Amino acid sequence: MKRFFMTLLFCLAMAMPALAVQPSEVLDDPILEQRARDLSAGLRCMVCQNQSIDDSDAELARDLRVLVRERLVAGETDEQVIDYVVSRYGEFVLLKPRFSMRNALLWSTPAILLLLGAGALTIYASRRRSAAPSTLSEDEERRLREILKDPE
Amino acid sequence: MIVETGHFALVLAFALALVQFAVPLIGGRSGDARLMAVGGPAAIAGFALVVLSFAALTIAYVQSDFSVANVWENSHSLKPMLYKVTGVWGNHEGSMLLWVLILTFFGALVAWFSGNLPATLRANVLSIQGLIGAAFLLFILATSNPFARINPAPIEGRDLNPILQDIGLAVHPPLLYLGYVGFSVCFSFAVAALIEGRIDAAWARWVRPWTLAAWIFLTGGIAMGSYWAYYELGWGGWWFWDPVENASFLPWLSGTALLHSAIVMEKRSALKIWTLLLAILTFSLSLLGTFLVRSGVLTSVHAFATDPSRGLFILAILVFFIGGSLSLFALRASSLTQGGLFQPISREGALVLNNLFLTTATATVLIGTLYPLLVEAVTGDKISVGAPFFNMTFVPLVLPLLLAVPFGPLLAWKRGDLGGVAQRLFAAAGGALLAVMIALFLVDGTGVLAAFGIGLAVWLMLGAMTDLALKAGIGNVGARLAVRRFVGLPRSVFGTALAHFGLGITTLGIVAVTSLEVEEIAVMRPGDSLSAAGYTLRFEEISPYKGPNYTEDQGRFVYFDAAGRRIGEIVSSKRLYTARQMPTTEAGIATRGFSQLYVSLGDPTADGGVVVRVWWKPLVLLIWLGGVVMMAGGTVSLLDRRLRVGAPAPRRERAARPVEAAAE
Numbered sequence: 001m002k003r004f005f006m007t008l009l010f011c012l013a014m015a016m017p018a019l020a021v022q023p024s025e026v027l028d029d030p031i032l033e034q035r036a037r038d039l040s041a042g043l044r045c046m047v048c049q050n051q052s053i054d055d056s057d058a059e060l061a062r063d064l065r066v067l068v069r070e071r072l073v074a075g076e077t078d079e080q081v082i083d084y085v086v087s088r089y090g091e092f093v094l095l096k097p098r099f100s101m102r103n104a105l106l107w108s109t110p111a112i113l114l115l116l117g118a119g120a121l122t123i124y125a126s127r128r129r130s131a132a133p134s135t136l137s138e139d140e141e142r143r144l145r146e147i148l149k150d151p152e
Numbered sequence: 153m154i155v156e157t158g159h160f161a162l163v164l165a166f167a168l169a170l171v172q173f174a175v176p177l178i179g180g181r182s183g184d185a186r187l188m189a190v191g192g193p194a195a196i197a198g199f200a201l202v203v204l205s206f207a208a209l210t211i212a213y214v215q216s217d218f219s220v221a222n223v224w225e226n227s228h229s230l231k232p233m234l235y236k237v238t239g240v241w242g243n244h245e246g247s248m249l250l251w252v253l254i255l256t257f258f259g260a261l262v263a264w265f266s267g268n269l270p271a272t273l274r275a276n277v278l279s280i281q282g283l284i285g286a287a288f289l290l291f292i293l294a295t296s297n298p299f300a301r302i303n304p305a306p307i308e309g310r311d312l313n314p315i316l317q318d319i320g321l322a323v324h325p326p327l328l329y330l331g332y333v334g335f336s337v338c339f340s341f342a343v344a345a346l347i348e349g350r351i352d353a354a355w356a357r358w359v360r361p362w363t364l365a366a367w368i369f370l371t372g373g374i375a376m377g378s379y380w381a382y383y384e385l386g387w388g389g390w391w392f393w394d395p396v397e398n399a400s401f402l403p404w405l406s407g408t409a410l411l412h413s414a415i416v417m418e419k420r421s422a423l424k425i426w427t428l429l430l431a432i433l434t435f436s437l438s439l440l441g442t443f444l445v446r447s448g449v450l451t452s453v454h455a456f457a458t459d460p461s462r463g464l465f466i467l468a469i470l471v472f473f474i475g476g477s478l479s480l481f482a483l484r485a486s487s488l489t490q491g492g493l494f495q496p497i498s499r500e501g502a503l504v505l506n507n508l509f510l511t512t513a514t515a516t517v518l519i520g521t522l523y524p525l526l527v528e529a530v531t532g533d534k535i536s537v538g539a540p541f542f543n544m545t546f547v548p549l550v551l552p553l554l555l556a557v558p559f560g561p562l563l564a565w566k567r568g569d570l571g572g573v574a575q576r577l578f579a580a581a582g583g584a585l586l587a588v589m590i591a592l593f594l595v596d597g598t599g600v601l602a603a604f605g606i607g608l609a610v611w612l613m614l615g616a617m618t619d620l621a622l623k624a625g626i627g628n629v630g631a632r633l634a635v636r637r638f639v640g641l642p643r644s645v646f647g648t649a650l651a652h653f654g655l656g657i658t659t660l661g662i663v664a665v666t667s668l669e670v671e672e673i674a675v676m677r678p679g680d681s682l683s684a685a686g687y688t689l690r691f692e693e694i695s696p697y698k699g700p701n702y703t704e705d706q707g708r709f710v711y712f713d714a715a716g717r718r719i720g721e722i723v724s725s726k727r728l729y730t731a732r733q734m735p736t737t738e739a740g741i742a743t744r745g746f747s748q749l750y751v752s753l754g755d756p757t758a759d760g761g762v763v764v765r766v767w768w769k770p771l772v773l774l775i776w777l778g779g780v781v782m783m784a785g786g787t788v789s790l791l792d793r794r795l796r797v798g799a800p801a802p803r804r805e806r807a808a809r810p811v812e813a814a815a816e
Contacts, residue, residue: 021673022673022754022763023674023675023763026673041539041540042538042540044538050393050394050395050536050538052538055387055389090534091534091536092533092534092535093536094535095536095537095538095539095540095541096538096541096544097523097535097536097537097541102527102531102533102535103523103535105523106520106537106541109516109519110512110513110516110519110545110549113511113515113516114509114512114549117508117511117512118508121508
């Protein structure tokens with residue numbers, strides 16, 4: 001229900017559940033159509049919650065799908081199409097945030113954390129090895145095990 | 153009257169929760185056994201009161217008592233009985249009541265099963281559990297009263313959201329909450345240990361079953377929710393990286409890390425402080441999830457600001473518990489003693505690696521979920537962080553972890569032999585490579601990446617089987633002895649192997665459906681046919697149908713295999729729920745083995761046809777089947793004698809008792 005409460009209630013209140021891409025929208029050129037689908041999957045349906053225009057059936061999503069296809073047919077590159085859509089709707093429309101200064105924290109966190117974690121572990125391991133009090137020798141450990149061995 | 157009784161029981165439960173918090177805590181401080189003993193009965197009575205309250209609300213729903221505002225808003229007299237009952241938690245107030253019901257349920261379980269715990273630890277655990285209960289009961293009473301009446305009572309209710317009128321609502325939220333809230337027990341244990349300033353391997357042994365139980369439920373809840381979204385949404389997506397989904401995935405990730413680090417703590421009494429921190433963080437993420445979902449902050453920071461009363465209340469609870477526990481942690485953690493030493497290449501080392509990757513993955517999902525809120529709050533700009541971000545960051549983080557999984561259980565404690573383990577995994581690696589080859593050359597349309605994905609899944613499954621085979625000595629000892637040893641393996645070994653095997657199954661399903669899915673869209677008129685993935689689908693007719701509280705247009709399809717044999721029928725429909733005038737799509741799904749043919753109806757076209765979308769979803773069922781196998785693994789592990797609290801091995805019973813008494 002958690003999922004449904006926000007996502008679906010909100011989205012369904014806004015958009016009629018039908019189907020996303022309509023047959024009438026599909027381009028004749030399969031390569032161009034595939035590019036349109038890939039681009040659409042990365043563009044947000046502005047009136048839905050967290051749905052791409054490729055999956056949504058809201059009016060606005062349909063308009064955007066058609067717009068993307070028109071631009072592609074006109075011969076624009078993927079970047080040009082994206083830039084155009086962003087200039088009209090803002091960065092909110094991008095499901096994949098841009099690599100910009102503002103998003104630096106977002107994109108770098110995973111790598112930084114992994115490196116920090118690995119670094120901390122390495123330092124910790126080496127420090128413990130050097131700081132560890134003289135450990136028991138193999139022989140002593142064996143004797144200890146014998147002493148501690150369960151009588152059963 | 154029943155409704156007022158329910159409300160009154162809730163107030164009483166709040167008062168009792170305060171008693172459960174204060175009295176055992178004071179008893180623990182002063183060493184007064186009588187005060188400490190109050191915790192158990194208070195927890196059980198508190199649970200009984202919340203049950204009473206929950207039952208009162210359920211009765212109001214079953215009787216369609218529309219004088220109760222909550223029932224009026226979310227129910228309808230014509231609604232089938234099942235949805236009348238599940239509708240109780242299909243709304244904000246009711247779901248919070250379910251949250252508290254499950255919280256007090258766990259409190260009562262702790263009280264019931266903790267007889268062999270040291271008295272002060274038990275008192276402190278129950279006290280913290282009482283404090284959490286009090287906070288959320290106060291939240292319900294102050295901001296989300298499900299028992300509010302309206303006068304005059306309306307004749308008819310406004311009905312439950314159609315999307316929620318599904319068997320999924322009966323299963324998904326209770327499972328999810330059992331998981332979410334189950335981690336509160338781990339949290340209470342962690343805080344109790346910090347209050348006492350003492351923690352040992354026994355602590356990990358007491359906490360592990362609770363972690364496992366919560367993890368099993370959360371796994372089930374997430375898998376169930378994913379399948380529900382898959383068939384209900386009408387376009388066959390199974391995971392959306394939606395903030396609400398992430399909210400349940402976060403505690404799962406850190407809970408999985410906790411499960412593994414608790415093993416190290418129990419077996420080798422290392423990683424104590426880290427395990428404690430993970431226990432605190434996991435429940436904190438549960439609380440954060442509750443806040444995100446319940447406050448409306450996800451829709452927009454501004455939407456949150458317009459009606460902040462509920463959001464602020466939960467935020468206050470969040471800050472209090474997370475801030476309080478982390479401060480306590482900062483104060484006390486350094487005084488806790490460190491445990492056993494180990495080499496980097498060892499079982500402990502492998503589990504540390506598991507934790508490193510899982511916590512980084514948790515942090516990645518967390519920052520992806522919160523970043524839009526952060527940016528909006530700071531700069532006022534709105535940005536989106538959607539599936540592409542998570543696919544680019546989360547997936548690369550998890551891949552090395554999955555590759556390493558088969559090594560973990562085979563490494564020895566303290567000091568392992570990586571070369572030796574690699575040798576023993578030779579067969580599994582060979583099998584995985586073979587799978588890559590088969591996928592690459594024999595299955596149409598498999599890319600290199602997909603083939604390696606399939607190889608990875610096979611590697612995980614064979615790795616889990618290798619673990620069992622080696623521990624039973626299959627191939628090294630005689631068949632008879634091997635069977636005996638296999639049967640005699642500890643259940644936790646089976647549990648680990650099953651869970652890792654399930655992970656492989658899920659991986660296989662995900663890889664197959666993402667890379668080999670086939671999709672067809674067409675306008676169809678009765679009699680038209682459409683081919684997808686070797687199946688031919690013929691559209692028979694579209695006819696109206698009337699359900700109890702909806703009308704629908706049912707599209708009937710017949711489908712044939714490649715040889716032209718008729719296999720069966722698929723009914724896919726578009727439904728209109730009359731009370732809310734809300735349409736939904738009911739996808740038609742035919743299962744073939746582990747794969748599914750998924751048919752969705754679209755809008756009618758002007759020339760008498762209808763838009764039809766057909767997907768072939770190869771091995772899609774494995775995604776959730778893997779989840780079920782993981783749950784089975786957890787359950788088997790939970791049944792391990794070692795973990796059954798208060799059930800030492802019978803032979804050792806006499807020897808074990810004095811030690812336990814001494815620990816008290």
